[in-house]
Amino acid sequence: MDELLSIGWKPFFQQQMLQLDEHLQPARVIAVQRTGLTVAPAVGTHTFVSVSGRFFIQDPVQRPTVGDWIAINPDTGSLEVLLERLSLIKRLSPGTSGEIQLIAANIDTAFLVTSCNADFNLARLERYLSVVMEADIQPVIVLTKMDMTDNVDYFRDEARKLGAHLAIETVNALDADSLQGLLGWCGTGQSIALLGSSGVGKSTLVNTLAGTELQITKSAREDDDKGRHTTTHRSLHKLPSGGVILDSPGMREFQLADAEQGLGSLFADIETLSEQCKFNDCKHSAEPGCAVQQAIENGDLEQRRLDSYFKLQREDLYNRETLAERRARYRQFAKTVKHATSQADKKRS
Ligand SMILES: Nc1nc2c(ncn2[C@@H]2O[C@H](COP(=O)(O)OP(=O)(O)OP(=O)(O)O)[C@@H](O)[C@H]2O)c(=O)[nH]1
Ligand SMILES: [Mg+2]
Ligand SMILES: [Zn+2]
Structure with a gap:
């Protein structure tokens, strides 16, 4: 247990283990390879866990990543459950894959x-x-x-x-x-x-x-x-x-994906100002009674900051729409696979 605590184990994860088969043991993913995961501490004799195909037909968010806690079968060394996370850092892949x-x-x-x-x-x-x-x-x-x-x-x-x-x-x-x-x-x-x-x-x-x-x-x-x-x-x-x-390797590009609340927290000053605009649907460009433009005139808000806010908001919205389409496709694909598997099972029995 000391070893778990020394690498970030928390009651939140303990709670989840209690719901699982008591034979399973927890470990943390310390690196991700093409074929599987390096974990610590060792479970049985296993420090490397291969990841079964079922994780790859799901939404990428459900795949294990560095820092994840997973439940492992100590006999086979196989990954059984990906524990719920306390936090997750993600981005849109660079390039066109979306x-x-x-x-x-x-x-x-x-x-x-x-x-x-x-x-x-x-x-x-x-x-x-x-x-x-x-x-x-x-x-x-x-x-x-x-x-x-x-x-x-x-x-x-x-x-x-x-x-x-x-x-x-x-x-x-x-x-x-x-x-x-x-x-x-x-x-x-x-x-x-x-x-x-x-x-x-x-x-x-x-x-x-x-x-x-x-x-x-x-x-x-x-x-x-x-x-x-x-x-x-x-x-x-x-x-x-x-x-x-x-x-981590250096990241040249860091495209936002699903960061609406993060943007809201970072630009809380602008969001608070916009509540004082005369029009509910104020775009903060040339509308009369715009509290955001007023703040820029007064020197309380930098134009650069407002431009940045607009740009990131547009990017996040665009990427969120792309992702929603992708997720729908993943759900459909998983359904198809499940259906094909159950048909095959029926044939066998
Ligand atoms: N003088 C000085 N040199 C630094 C400092 N931080 C890093 N360096 C040097 O900058 C170079 C790059 O440092 P790395 O630690 O390899 O950079 P990195 O962010 O890990 O880079 P990637 O692994 O490519 O993402 C090395 O030659 C470091 O010695 C610093 O605070 N002062
Ligand atoms: Mg480095
Ligand atoms: Zn406004």
Whole structure:
């Protein structure tokens, strides 16, 4: 049990195990391979669990991902049940497939990592924030490479524009002392995810927090080789402070999918203003009595922030419609498979 607690086990999951066959044992997914899942702790002798086809005919949201808790049959080492999640980070797959891609499950805190250089981009941070807030995960903006700029205050002040109450930490990811401020989120039972572009220092943060080289990082020699991702797959790691941390490959694109509430939380100021507009269906462009436009005129709201809100809202709505169509297709497909299987069973009997 101690081992489970040390990798994020919570009463919420215990409760679910009590409903299942008592023969089954829980484990956490620490990495996902093409053919199956690496789990911890070992169940019986099994640290690798293959995933049966039935998980692939379902909505992708029902497939196991890194951070998931699963119930395993210790005799066969097979995955029996995917436990209900406390949180889920997902995005729309890059490219044209229009599929949901799961990033991580059961995360408490997300470190949104960007560096104090050209990588820094408010619009990208707003995307991450919407997704993380949608999932009820605590966001922390981590600005790395503070040792490489004379202007840390500029980056911190810019990030502050994203929200008055946001946690913002400026760090040198290579220096353990400068990461003290992050430890509060890394205590026993806590699960942390790192999100950010390639090269911002996610794996460097993992190594410095762990106090050992768990992850390969980009060598200084390759530093200008921007196109390459050093980390190629997602994996969970234990930290001496008691938490577990998820390293991910850098993400170039982070398309919103189902982030309506997250957008609402991130842009709560605009949503509150819009309640004071004269017209209920105000588009906040040129309508008379628009409280949002008034706030821009008064200098209380930045035009950039409003544009960003509109853009993300449109994107989310568009992707939600695409996803709804996809889900309907998955349901139909699962039904067809079920029907075919039961016909085959009938024939056999
Ligand atoms: N000076 C300085 N260098 C840093 C800092 N953070 C990261 N680096 C360097 O930046 C380079 C990239 O760091 P990585 O940790 O590999 O970046 P990553 O985010 O894991 O990148 P991907 O795995 O490609 O997504 C390495 O050479 C690090 O040593 C920092 O705060 N200060
Ligand atoms: Mg990395
Ligand atoms: Zn308005």
